[in-house]
Amino acid sequence: MSEPDEAEAERAALADAAEQGIHRLAIPTPFMVGRVNAYLIEDEPLTLVDSGPNSGKALDELEQLLAGRGHRIEDIGLLVVSHQHMDHFGLASILARRSGAEVAALDALAPYLAGYGQETDLDDAFAETIMLRHGIPSEVVTALRAVSAGFRAWGAAVQVTEPLADGGELRLRDRALRVLHRPGHSPSDTVFHDESTGTLLAADHLIAHISSNPLLARPLSHVPEPGEPRPQALLTYMDSLRQTREMDLRLVLPGHGAPIRDHAGLIDKRFRMHARRAEKIHELIAAQPRSAHEIAQELWGNVAVTQAYLTLSEVLGHVDLLLRDGTAREEERDGVVRFAAA
Numbered sequence: 608m609s610e611p612d613e614a615e616a617e618r619a620a621l622a623d624a625a626e627q628g629i630h631r632l633a634i635p636t637p638f639m640v641g642r643v644n645a646y647l648i649e650d651e652p653l654t655l656v657d658s659g660p661n662s663g664k665a666l667d668e669l670e671q672l673l674a675g676r677g678h679r680i681e682d683i684g685l686l687v688v689s690h691q692h693m694d695h696f697g698l699a700s701i702l703a704r705r706s707g708a709e710v711a712a713l714d715a716l717a718p719y720l721a722g723y724g725q726e727t728d729l730d731d732a733f734a735e736t737i738m739l740r741h742g743i744p745s746e747v748v749t750a751l752r753a754v755s756a757g758f759r760a761w762g763a764a765v766q767v768t769e770p771l772a773d774g775g776e777l778r779l780r781d782r783a784l785r786v787l788h789r790p791g792h793s794p795s796d797t798v799f800h801d802e803s804t805g806t807l808l809a810a811d812h813l814i815a816h817i818s819s820n821p822l823l824a825r826p827l828s829h830v831p832e833p834g835e836p837r838p839q840a841l842l843t844y845m846d847s848l849r850q851t852r853e854m855d856l857r858l859v860l861p862g863h864g865a866p867i868r869d870h871a872g873l874i875d876k877r878f879r880m881h882a883r884r885a886e887k888i889h890e891l892i893a894a895q896p897r898s899a900h901e902i903a904q905e906l907w908g909n910v911a912v913t914q915a916y917l918t919l920s921e922v923l924g925h926v927d928l929l930l931r932d933g934t935a936r937e938e939e940r941d942g943v944v945r946f947a948a949a
C-alpha cells in the first residue's frame with residue numbers, strides 16, 4: 608500500500624474500533640519503539656488497557672487524551688495489564704492510586720507486578736548468566752547492567768486486584784473479553800478477544816510495522832537452576848502465533864502502531880522471515896562453529912554490542928529452530944557455548 612492508502616486504512620480501522628467504544632491513546636515512551644498504544648474502553652467500568660511508562664510526560668499526555676474524550680484519571684474503574692514490559696504497565700501504579708481502579712492481569716503475572724523491583728533483579732541476573740554463556744564479553748555485560756538499572760524507574764510495582772485465568776472472561780457491562788495467554792514476546796503476553804465483534808486487543812503479540820522480538824526471559828514461576836535448559840522464546844512465540852492465526856478476527860489492535868486487518872497474512876509473513884533468518888544463521892555456523900554473540904556480530908555488526916541482549920535473543924531463538932530440526936548442535940567449552948551445523 609502507498610502511504611496515503613495506509614494512513615486512510617489506519618483511520619478507518621480506528622474509526623471501526625471507536626464505534627465499538629475502543630479508543631487508541633498513543634502515549635510517549637523513552638524507548639526506541641516510540642509511542643505505546645493504550646486503549647480506552649468506554650464501558651462500565653471505564654477501562655484502560657495498558658497505560659504507558661512511569662513518567663511525568665506519559666502521565667500528562669494520557670491525562671490530556673482522556674480529557675479530550677471527556678474523562679479524568681479519577682473516572683477510570685479498571686486498569687488491564689497486557690504483559691510485563693514497563694512501557695505498557697509503568698503508569699498503572701500511579702493511575703490505580705489516583706483513581707482507585709481495579710487492576711486486572713494474568714494470574715501468573717500478578718506476583719511479578721507486585722514485586723517488580725526484586726523481580727527485575729532476578730531478570731538481570733538471569734540475563735547476565737545467559738550473556739556470559741553465549742559469548743558476550745564480561746565488560747559489555749557490566750555496561751548493560753548499568754543501562755538496565757537506569758531504565759528500571761520506567762516501571763513501578765503494582766498490586767493486581769483481579770487476577771485473570773487463561774481462557775477466562777473479563778466482563779464489562781457491554782462486552783465480554785476472552786482472556787488468552789499468548790507467551791513468546793514475553794512470558795506473560797495476554798490478548799483480549801471480543802468474540803462478538805472479532806476484535807483482538809493484542810498488545811505486543813502482533814505488531815504490523817515491526818516483528819515482535821521474542822525476548823529471552825526467565826520463566827515467571829521461578830529462577831532457573833544452573834543446568835536447567837534455557838527457555839525457547841521463539842518456539843514458544845511461534846506456537847502462540849499459530850493459535851492466533853486460527854482465530855476469526857476482523858480487527859487487531861496492537862501495542863504499537865497501526866491496527867491490523869489481515870492477521871493471518873501478517874503471521875505468515877513473520878513465519879517466512881523467521882525461516883529465512885534461521886537459514887542465514889545455518890550458513891554462518893556451517894562455515895565455522897560460532898557463539899551466539901559471534902553470530903549476532905556477523906548479522907548486525909556493532910548493534911550486536913549496543914543491543915547485545917536483544918540481538919542475542921534473536922539469534923538464540925533462531926538457533927532453537929535449527930536445534931529442533933536437527934540441523935545444528937551445541938558445543939560447550941570453558942563455559943561458553945558454540946553452535947555448529949549438524
Ligand SMILES: [Zn+2]
Nearest residue numbers: 690692792811
Ligand atoms: Zn513488550
